[in-house]
Amino acid sequence: MKTIADFNFQNKKALIRVDFNVPLNEEQQVTDATRIEAAKPTIIKVLEDGGSCILMSHLGRPKGRDSQFSLSHICEAVSEIIGVQVTFVSECVGEKAREAVAQLQTGEILLLENLRYHPEEKSGDKSFAKELASLGDIYINDAFGTAHRAHASTAVIAQFFPESKCFGSLLASEIVNVNKVMSHGEKPVTAIIGGAKVSSKITIIENILDKVDHLIIGGGMAFTFVKAQGGSIGNSLVEDDKQELALAILEQAKAKNVEVHLPLDCLIAEAFSNDAATKVCPINSIPDGWMGLDGGTQTRELFAEVILKSKTILFNGPIGVFEMPTFAQGTMDVCTALAQATAAGAFTLVGGGDSVAAVKQFNFGEKVSYVSTGGGAMLEMLEGKTLPGIAAIME
Numbered sequence: 001m002k003t004i005a006d007f008n009f010q011n012k013k014a015l016i017r018v019d020f021n022v023p024l025n026e027e028q029q030v031t032d033a034t035r036i037e038a039a040k041p042t043i044i045k046v047l048e049d050g051g052s053c054i055l056m057s058h059l060g061r062p063k064g065r066d067s068q069f070s071l072s073h074i075c076e077a078v079s080e081i082i083g084v085q086v087t088f089v090s091e092c093v094g095e096k097a098r099e100a101v102a103q104l105q106t107g108e109i110l111l112l113e114n115l116r117y118h119p120e121e122k123s124g125d126k127s128f129a130k131e132l133a134s135l136g137d138i139y140i141n142d143a144f145g146t147a148h149r150a151h152a153s154t155a156v157i158a159q160f161f162p163e164s165k166c167f168g169s170l171l172a173s174e175i176v177n178v179n180k181v182m183s184h185g186e187k188p189v190t191a192i193i194g195g196a197k198v199s200s201k202i203t204i205i206e207n208i209l210d211k212v213d214h215l216i217i218g219g220g221m222a223f224t225f226v227k228a229q230g231g232s233i234g235n236s237l238v239e240d241d242k243q244e245l246a247l248a249i250l251e252q253a254k255a256k257n258v259e260v261h262l263p264l265d266c267l268i269a270e271a272f273s274n275d276a277a278t279k280v281c282p283i284n285s286i287p288d289g290w291m292g293l294d295g296g297t298q299t300r301e302l303f304a305e306v307i308l309k310s311k312t313i314l315f316n317g318p319i320g321v322f323e324m325p326t327f328a329q330g331t332m333d334v335c336t337a338l339a340q341a342t343a344a345g346a347f348t349l350v351g352g353g354d355s356v357a358a359v360k361q362f363n364f365g366e367k368v369s370y371v372s373t374g375g376g377a378m379l380e381m382l383e384g385k386t387l388p389g390i391a392a393i394m395e
């Protein structure tokens with residue numbers, strides 16, 4: 001795996017695919033700069049070596065050229081975070097872009113206009129990729145958030161840099177950290193899979209059954225398993241057509257010696273509302289008209305116990321409807337147990353959409369080993385898929 005550490009960028013123009021698809025407010029100001037911060041180590045390495053940076057990214061989903069999605073809006077934020085005044089060019093290919101690149105001096109940074117102004121970016125057009133490639137000497141992919149897309153700038157472009165392409169430090173660390181769970185996790189390895197639906201997590205579960213010792217199933221998806229086993233789940237979330245699949249998973253887990261931990265009890269509510277009447281009941285005897293929206297005390301204790309005896313832990317998907325304070329305790333307790341396990345030497349990875357949001361919301365981001373930056377990309381890695389943006393660098 002070639003990374004920026006394998007290159008000296010002195011007098012080189014590094015063409016870096018970053019993920020600057022950041023949220024903007026109505027005044028077009030950056031409201032969350034996490035993704036810009038995440039690209040900083042790669043940019044700094046190039047500059048410190050004595051090179052220059054050409055940054056390329058997408059922003060939003062423009063249909064053609066649309067100033068609302070111009071990367072010019074984020075130029076100042078990037079300058080402030082990197083500590084170097086960034087020059088913006090209102091094109092990413094063509095004469096104007098080439099001229100701006102020609103003027104780029106050592107130590108300078110150029111930010112190209114939104115790649116998705118050109119439909120060729122998403123369609124993975126080879127000539128568009130070639131034109132982009134002509135701008136730089138070395139290609140760095142540091143855009144984990146789009147690594148699962150076979151777009152011109154994320155994958156197709158790599159073929160024009162047979163000897164001079166590598167992973168940026170963010171993308172490299174995402175790969176290294178996923179592999180710590182998926183390839184060589186210290187045992188016992190535990191996966192906590194929660195969230196709303198079995199259907200969206202099924203491929204992950206099937207893939208990780210070969211890699212884990214314990215599988216904790218929480219969140220709304222647990223009720224499909226409980227119902228399939230004959231439990232009464234009231235009005236809880238369920239995917240009736242996935243009940244057979246749920247039973248098949250439990251069989252597969254047994255055959256592979258994976259211990260599955262389903263919730264024992266749950267916090268039920270009369271309505272999907274923070275202010276609804278609530279009570280705790282066994283997971284398999286939820287009265288009609290009530291729905292399970294969080295783990296109960298026994299469930300929370302069981303999950304914490306499993307987490308605390310594990311050496312490698314993946315957290316993907318919340319235990320309850322954590323967005324509402326009344327139903328946040330189950331997810332918060334998992335975060336607390338993850339922090340304790342991490343402090344005791346376990347490796348803990350939080351990856352995929354809502355669990356990342358939960359860990360950040362409860363301020364546990366610094367207390368776990370690694371929080372992934374890519375939602376869809378991380379899910380596909382956990383599903384065992386080869387991401388085009390990663391494969392293109394490896395080839």
Ligand code: AMP
Nearest residue numbers: 195196197219220292293317320321354
């Ligand atoms: P996912 O995107 O599949 O990881 O699902 C995350 C969502 O699942 C969050 O928005 C949670 O509010 C929701 N969720 C977790 N537990 C439950 C539950 N028991 N019933 C309904 N939704 C839930």
